[in-house]
Amino acid sequence: MVEAVIFDMDGVIIDSEPFHKKVNYEIYKKLGFHVSEEEYGTFIGVSNKLMWAYLKDKHSLSQQVDELVQMQRNGNMEYLLTSDEKPIAGLIPLLQSLEENGITMAVASSSPINSIELVLEKFGIKDYFKVVVSGDFVTKGKPDPEIFLHTSRLLGIHPGNCAVIEDSTHGVKAAKAAEMKCIGFQNLNSGNQDLSAADMKVDSLEELDFNVIKRLYEAG
Numbered sequence: 073m074v075e076a077v078i079f080d081m082d083g084v085i086i087d088s089e090p091f092h093k094k095v096n097y098e099i100y101k102k103l104g105f106h107v108s109e110e111e112y113g114t115f116i117g118v119s120n121k122l123m124w125a126y127l128k129d130k131h132s133l134s135q136q137v138d139e140l141v142q143m144q145r146n147g148n149m150e151y152l153l154t155s156d157e158k159p160i161a162g163l164i165p166l167l168q169s170l171e172e173n174g175i176t177m178a179v180a181s182s183s184p185i186n187s188i189e190l191v192l193e194k195f196g197i198k199d200y201f202k203v204v205v206s207g208d209f210v211t212k213g214k215p216d217p218e219i220f221l222h223t224s225r226l227l228g229i230h231p232g233n234c235a236v237i238e239d240s241t242h243g244v245k246a247a248k249a250a251e252m253k254c255i256g257f258q259n260l261n262s263g264n265q266d267l268s269a270a271d272m273k274v275d276s277l278e279e280l281d282f283n284v285i286k287r288l289y290e291a292g
Contacts, residue, residue, distance in 0.1 A: 074253070074289050075233040077170055078223055079201075080117075081181035083239035083262040084277075086191050087160055088148075089116060090261050095147035099140075105131045113263040117240025119182045119213030120144055145184055152190050159195045160259075162277030167200045169281040180223045180236075182207035182214060203227055214242040217250035224250070235285055237277075241266045253288055255280065 082088040093112065100107050107127075115123045124140040127133065133140065170177055177200050181188050185206035192198040203226045205219055212218045224231045236247035239259040247254035248269050256267030258275050267273050271288055274280060 073233060074175065074235050074285055076176040076178060076224070076227050076229045076235070077285065078178045078180050078220060078234055078236045078247075078252070080236070080238045080240070080243050081179055081183055081188055081191060083116070083160075083259045084237050084257055085159060085163060085179070085195070085197075086157055087259065087261055088157075088191075089259070089263070091151050091155070091157075092148060095151060096144060099143055099147065100127075103131070103133060103135075109263075113265070116262055116265065117182065117214050117238070117242035119207045120184075121207075122213050145187070148187060149190070152187065152194070157194070159197070160277055162280065164197070166277050166280050167197060170285075171200060173282040173286075175282060175285075176227055176229065177201050178203040178205065178223050178227055180205045180219045182219070184208055214240070215245035215249065217246050220247055220250040220252060224252075235288065237280075238267075238270070239265060244270045253285075255285070255288070 079085055120141045121137060124137050128137055179188060179201050183206060185208055188204055188206055203223055205223045207213055210218045210222055220236060221231060224234050231251050235253040235255060237255045237257055238244050238247055239257045239262045244254050244256050244267050254270045256270030256273040258267060258273055
């Protein structure tokens with residue numbers, strides 16, 4: 073039975089991929105290299121540290137990985153502080169439906185903790201979540217299941233009773249590797265993500281509520 077729902081943040085709570093992409097491409101240009109659309113799509117759902125470690129090696133960048141990550145974080149935070157971004161359509165009714173039915177909720181995102189907390193505060197939804205886990209808190213990023221297994225331990229709920237909502241290939245793989253049910257959200261702004269491993273796919277969060285997720289477990 074479903075006891076908890078774990079939300080990814082980028083592309084699920086906030087439609088952040090467009091501005092992340094803008095910030096990243098500005099940094100790529102500043103550093104003197106180009107990333108194709110196809111290659112960029114492979115970075116979605118991956119931790120910032122893994123992306124920059126790969127790019128540093130590929131392009132022989134002189135900066136340290138931590139320095140590159142900080143450049144990216146600064147750009148994203150600057151945008152978030154001044155933007156009028158809104159929650160993804162259907163998110164608030166979904167949170168309300170889950171809360172009304174006694175479902176525990178958490179966020180498990182590759183983003184830094186200060187970005188996650190800023191978004192949750194900005195949208196006024198922080199109190200819905202019992203646990204918030206950042207990629208900063210684990211050693212292995214998605215598609216490794218560590219972030220989801222760590223979240224389930226903090227919640228005190230068996231992984232098999234946790235459902236995950238993800239919009240990326242790596243996130244779906246991580247959720248399934250953690251032996252959790254996974255709902256793939258096909259967010260067009262997240263690029264061409266392969267969500268075929270998810271237990272179900274939706275084109276909008278407006279398709280989801282407690283009963284839909286409950287039936288996912290009843291179906292076996």
